[in-house]
Each structure stands twice: as structure tokens, then as C-alpha cells.
Amino acid sequence: MEAELELSLRPRTPAHQPVTDSLTEIPTGKLGLWVFLAGEIMIFGGMIACFILLRIAAGGWASDAAHVDWQIGTLNTLVLLTSSLTMILALAAVRADRRSAVKLYLGLTVALGLLFLVVKGYEYAGHFAEGYTPLSGMFWSFYYLMTGLHALHVTGGIVVNFVLLMMAIRGTLWEGGQGRVEFAGLYWHFVDVVWIFLFPLLYLSLKLT
Amino acid sequence: MSVAHDTDTFYIEIWAWLVGLLAIGTAAVFLPIPKLAALLVVFAVAIVKAVLVIRNYMHLKAEHLMIYLIAAIPALLILIMAIALLPDIAFRR
Secondary structure, rough: HHHHHHHHHOOOOOOOOOOOOOOOOOOOHHHHHHHHHHHHHHHHHHHHHHHHHHHHOOOHHHHOOOOOOOHHHHHHHHHHHHHHHHHHHHHHHHHHHHHHHHHHHHHHHHHHHHHHHHHHHHHHHHHHHHHHOOOOOHHHHHHHHHHHHHHHHHHHHHHHHHHHHHHHHOOOOOHHHHHHHHHHHHHHHHHHHHHHHHHHHHHHHHHOO | OHHHHHHHHHHHHHHHHHHHHHHHHHHHOOOOHHHHHHHHHHHEEEHHHHHHHHHHOHHHHHHHHHHHHHHHHHHHHHHHHHHHHHHHHHHHO
């Protein structure tokens, strides 16, 4: 009886093998992450759609947008694109079991994420010094809401990548690590894709109106 | 040449394309072309960059149909919302 109970409680999937959805054979972790990202698409997509619609309705905003520095925005885009590269190189390294490369690339991803936040903080400080706060008008409300929420997502990604880096350093990442780095990477690339749209929307397009 | 080296080279090539497209998208704002054309270039470049990241870094090109659906449905809902609201917001007098 006890042996039967023990057998029934034993996990059916071998240790460190990803659990997959029975219908699609997709690892459940990946499936869950994509559902989470679908919610994120609704959040950021909704904000971007509202920005465009209200911009069409209200007109203007160009004088406010003139205070946003496109050079800083371009620099931050470059930083985030490069961090996406280091993140995917970390995944390629973990798949090839190149352990020192995994640590290097995860470390670079964390460092580039922090650089992005520092540049963003510098930018915010400049706007506040000029007197542009979230209450300074519709453009600034959108600007702070969208870039602020994005920065929070970057912060979350940095924390996850830092935890993975610590695990890699301590040697606890390698069993099942491929899935962890892959899922963290999916999130990080999504954050990059959001910025790819925020940059032209907030920094470039209003210069053309 | 090892498979790992080939993979790394491929990802670096994609990054080089992304940086090149960033330069094109940013330069379009300052080129002596009609504003509408520049606006189209800026957003077309953004879409191409996003597709490059999603297909190659997020590996969507090799994913199950279910993943495509999970990603596409919310994007479609946002598009429907925007189109539905457009007449009320953009053409109100």
C-alpha cells in the first residue's frame, strides 16, 4: 500500500526535464510565460493605441516633444538592443554548456540594463529640472507613464537576470538552466520590443508634426 | 567551425541589422523628404526591428501555432479597439 502511494506521488517527468502541455507538447513554463506576455501586449498596446488616438484628436504636442532628447533616446535604444544580443548569447552559451560565457553574457545583460536605467534617470532629472512633470500636460503624462512602466519592467528583468547570474556563479544554474535562461530571455526581448516602439513614438514621430 | 560559433555569428549579424535599422530610422527624421514619408519610414523600420527580434531572438519562427495565437490575439484586440475608437476620437468636431 505504502509502495503504491509512493509510486503515485512520484513525479512522472524525470528531474530537470521540462514539463510539457499534453496537447501541444510545449513546455508549460514557456506556455505560461507567453500568456503573461499576452497580458503585457494588452497593457503596452493599449497605452500606445491611446497615445496615437489622442495625438490625432488633440494635435500639437510637438512643442512638448521638442524637449525630449532624441540622441539620449537613440543611445538607450542601442543599449537595449545590445542587451538583447548578450541575452541571446547567454542562452546559446548555456545550450552549448559554455559556463564562463554564460556568466559573462548574463553579467553584460545586467550591466546594460542598469546603464539603460541610469540614462533614463538622467533624462528624467533633466525634465524635472526644466519643470516638466507628469502633470505638465497630456504628452508628459503619456511620456512618464509609458517610459516609467517600461523602466519598471526593465528593473524586473535585471533582478531576474541577476538571480540567474548568481546561480551561474554558485553553480546551481546548470540543472534545468536552459529553460530558466530561455524564459528570462523571452521576457527581456519583449521589453526590448516594447522600447523599439516607444522610441519612435515619443522621441521621433512628434518632430515630424 | 563549431555550431556554437555559427549560432553566435548569426545573432551578432541580427544585432548589426538592428543597429543599421536604428540608424536609418533616426536619420529619416532629418532627411529632406516629405514628413509623411519620413513618418512611414520611422514606423516601418520599427516594425522590421521588432519582427527581427521576435523571430530570431524570441525564436517565434520555430514556435508552435499555439504560441503565435497567444501573441497575436491580444495584438488583434488592440487593433480592433483602435479602429473602433478612431472615428469618434479623430473625426469629432
